[in-house]
Amino acid sequence: MEKYDLESFPLLAQGGEADIYDIGTGKILRVLRNRNGNRFETEKLLFPILEEYHINVPIVYEYIETEDFVAQVMQKIDGNTMLQQLTHHPLIMAKETRRLAAMHAKLLRIHSNGKLHSITDVFQYYASQPPLIDEKLIDFASKQMKELPINDYLCHGDFHPGNILIQDDIRYIIDWSGAYQSDFISDIAHTYLLMTHVPKVPGQSTLLHTIIGCSGSHIAKVYLKEIFKLKKIDPGVFSKWTVVMAFLRVYYGNPSERSARISYLNKCHELSEKGIDPATWYKLL
Numbered sequence: 189m190e191k192y193d194l195e196s197f198p199l200l201a202q203g204g205e206a207d208i209y210d211i212g213t214g215k216i217l218r219v220l221r222n223r224n225g226n227r228f229e230t231e232k233l234l235f236p237i238l239e240e241y242h243i244n245v246p247i248v249y250e251y252i253e254t255e256d257f258v259a260q261v262m263q264k265i266d267g268n269t270m271l272q273q274l275t276h277h278p279l280i281m282a283k284e285t286r287r288l289a290a291m292h293a294k295l296l297r298i299h300s301n302g303k304l305h306s307i308t309d310v311f312q313y314y315a316s317q318p319p320l321i322d323e324k325l326i327d328f329a330s331k332q333m334k335e336l337p338i339n340d341y342l343c344h345g346d347f348h349p350g351n352i353l354i355q356d357d358i359r360y361i362i363d364w365s366g367a368y369q370s371d372f373i374s375d376i377a378h379t380y381l382l383m384t385h386v387p388k389v390p391g392q393s394t395l396l397h398t399i400i401g402c403s404g405s406h407i408a409k410v411y412l413k414e415i416f417k418l419k420k421i422d423p424g425v426f427s428k429w430t431v432v433m434a435f436l437r438v439y440y441g442n443p444s445e446r447s448a449r450i451s452y453l454n455k456c457h458e459l460s461e462k463g464i465d466p467a468t469w470y471k472l473l
Contacts, residue, residue: 192217194257203363210264215249219259227251227258231364233303237342241298244360246353267355274349274407285407288349289414291359292379296372296419298342307370308338311432314439321438321450328457329435332428336371343368343375348382349407373422376415377429377470381437383408384473385448408473427469431456 197209200216209217220227228251238245247263270288274281311333319326344351345366353360384405415421434449441449456469 192252192259194219205363205365211261214264216262216264217252217259218262219257227253228260228365230304230367231260234342234364234367237298237300237303243295243298244358245364246360246362265353265355265360267353269350270352270354270359271349273354281407282410285410286414287359288352288407289411289418291352291361292344292347292376293415293418295344295347295361296341296375299340300342300369302340302369304342304367304369306338307343307368307374307432308333310368311436314436317439320446321435321453325435325450325453325457328460329431329453332431336374336425336428336432339371340369341372341375343370343372343378345375345378346382347375347379371425371429372419373426374429374433376419376421377426378433378437380408380412380470380473381430381433381449383411385445385452423467423470424465427456427466430470430473 192209192211194209194217197211197217199207200210201208205221207219207221209219211217228248231248232251235245235248246265248260249263250261252259252261268276270284274284277284311330315326315330344361344364345368346363347361351361351363353362431453434452438446438449438453452472455472459469459472460466
């Protein structure tokens with residue numbers, strides 16, 4: 189195994205859970221910040237399945253675990269993210285967002301066949317942690333979770349334009365460590381949440397985050413309209429999934445988004461108390 193000195197490589201980007209270094213020869217080193225977290229076990233399991241279904245992902249050449257870091261050596265995709273395409277070229281925003289929805293719909297046809305952890309297990313884990321929100325909101329989110337259908341569709345867990353890289357007009361989906369199995373609508377709800385209230389990632393300037401946030405709201409509306417055409421989605425079920433995913437992001441999401449998630453939970457709880465149809469809840473986002 190080749191040795192890698194992180195200080196000798198340029199830092200390309202900082203994602204939600206990993207730092208990306210350019211190590212030359214068309215490769216990158218993706219280094220986890222949390223050594224005790226997921227050691228790419230999900231990617232090791234999923235990538236053969238994704239290849240079978242012709243879902244484009246970067247090639248992984250090697251997994252590394254040393255005293256200093258846990259990382260993977262991957263194919264470097266020389267291109268922009270879909271998010272950069274959307275924000276820098278507004279005239280193609282509608283077309284590219286429809287493409288985003290089509291990519292997601294294609295992915296959400298795949299069944300995991302019990303190979304991934306269930307969203308139910310994820311929810312139960314965080315619901316049992318020391319509370320970060322009022323007990324009434326935990327009970328409210330738990331009630332929605334119990335009422336929702338549970339399936340075994342492969343869900344990305346962090347699907348958004350920033351996790352799609354474009355090279356030679358080929359789109360590669362990255363960052364699979366949060367993948368789980370569930371009803372496919374849960375992943376759509378999560379994507380919609382991420383785009384309506386975009387989290388601020390490490391190293392991102394306030395100005396850039398503001399620009400991305402403004403673009404995100406418009407992208408989210410186009411995406412949702414298109415995905416509703418491509419997949420059979422009950423608005424009430426969709427709204428309940430947005431509540432569940434907002435609850436989860438209070439715990440594992442970026443701290444910069446926590447207040448927005450709690451605010452949304454409170455609004456949906458108030459509507460529920462008033463007996464207002466869940467089909468309208470998601471429109472508060």
